[in-house]
Amino acid sequence: MKSFFKIFLASLLALVVLSVIFFFVFIGIVSSVTSAEKVKTGARAVLVVDLSRNYPEIGVENPLARFSGKEDGDLPSLYDVLRMIRHAKTDSAVKGIYIKCGSNANGMGASQEIRHALIDFKASGKFIYAYGDVITQGGYSVGNVADRIYCNPKGGVDWRGYVIQLAFLKGLLQKLEIEPQIFYAGKFKSATEPFRETAMTDANRLQLTVMLNDMYGRLLLQTAERRKLDTATLHQYANEYRIQYAADAVKYGLIDGLKYDDEVREEISKKLGGVKLDKINFITVQKYAKAIDFKRDGKEKIAVIFAQGDIIDGKGDRDQIGSVTYRDLVRKARLDDNIKAIVVRISSGGGSALASENIWRELTLARKVKPVVVSFGDVAASGAYYLSCNADSIFAQTNTITGSIGVFTMLPNMQKFFNDKLGITFDGVKTGPQADMLSATKPLTSAQRMYLQNSVDSIYYTFKERVAQGRRKDINYIDSIGQGRVWSGTRALELGLVDRLGGLDDAIACAARMAKISDYRLREYPEPHNVLDMIFGGYEKDATQSAMKKELGEDGMKTYQTIKRVKQMVGVTQARMPFEMTIE
Structure with a gap:
């Protein structure tokens, strides 16, 4: 027994020593990584x-x-x-x-x-x-x-010119005997079209044609200016495939x-x-x-909050706009007296309507005490527009995709799929007739359908109210340019959905003017993760994504991400653009 304890204690001591050595080696590695000698630009x-x-x-x-x-x-x-x-x-x-x-x-x-x-x-x-x-x-x-x-x-x-191609899944769902129970407000709200149509509706074809031609016209104009050619000739080259x-x-x-x-x-x-x-x-x-040090320095502070990805309830990660995370970031900037203005830079096709409402609320409170300016990136539509619409000023690029003022929700009825395709049946007990309303294992009743449609219509009305209030427009006018329709930044300016054409620098300069400051620096959010989070959290995420991409390929990865988005949409009222729209 005495021999056993000697071996045990020696092993324990060795383990402790090795752990201490490993700890200090790790700290040394981290220190060398984070405090390495500054890189030099070099000559010429x-x-x-x-x-x-x-x-x-x-x-x-x-x-x-x-x-x-x-x-x-x-x-x-x-x-x-x-x-x-x-x-x-x-x-x-x-x-x-x-x-x-x-x-x-x-x-x-x-x-x-x-x-x-x-x-x-x-x-x-x-x-x-x-x-x-x-x-x-x-x-x-x-x-x-x-x-x-x-x-x-x-x-x-x-x-060759630009093209948008959309995939429609209605035929697939019919073969699988899955009924997509869809409720939406806005005839242009095309996010659910892949599930309820086999081709574009006339409304969707119209909105995408107008938007695509706006963007193509910008390409022709910019190319004509740089290459000393006229736009008609460039258009002819594309049409004739010269x-x-x-x-x-x-x-x-x-x-x-x-x-x-x-x-x-x-x-x-x-x-x-x-x-x-x-x-x-x-x-x-x-x-x-x-x-180099390319960030400006100054006495006063302007908060710049960067937001990208799907808008979701809860915290989310750095590629999502979590309502809790971004509500807290805006609140932090609002309550900090050293921050004189807030700029939100957003690139998102939208997401949860409730999450957008919660961030809208915090930005509205912030606007009462300091200037709030929003800069749109590639896309700032639906829920992204919702949360932004009450800003003091909104900036967009000519090619920004924005608008999409409309909402929807969906709940699949998979009863026949489970019964006929898989041989699975379900049974259970409940305390009331509506307890299982959001179940995917049975169809909705007519009363439940009416409830969900009424809920969508109510949220759409709130959405329009928010925009009308923020843009100082009549709600009927907002409805006429809403209905889920997407617009280019150029059209959005004409319609009064945005205030200026310009980038993030223009938005920051506007916020500085409104705050009456000239000597300022930027306080950027979200703040960088600490070293350990970046090493372990980043490694874990990168490793997982790399492994999946290796197995699925680029197209397979896009399909996987689409399925994830569809899962997020089920049973949650969405203010969202079509989840996959690529201009080529």
């Missing part, structure tokens, strides 16, 4: 703006990236990228910008802001080059601001030439005074962010 730098990277509203930090040798492990936010481009304009170390414009993972609103920042950069007299092996329309819409835009000789430039090969893009004036990557680098090296190709100091936005 060329800032690389890679459009294939999606720059989110809330940046992603990876503290272990530097430790593992990855320079681009972090993903700066869209606003960080815009600020870096602005800083590079006056940074003597940066001589130009190189745009990788083969593809563009950013939405139309974000692309518009990047484009404007690049145009402003050009005023410095520094060069901008753009290149892609195969240049998509999204990549071209930003890349064509460059002094010279090149394409791979064996590549191509996509110039740009079939890379050489056609040169022939018809869309790009400046055909070059391989090394040839473009050779031209850039000459701009830099003959630097060797392998010595060109290309600096990514990730590295540049670590080398």
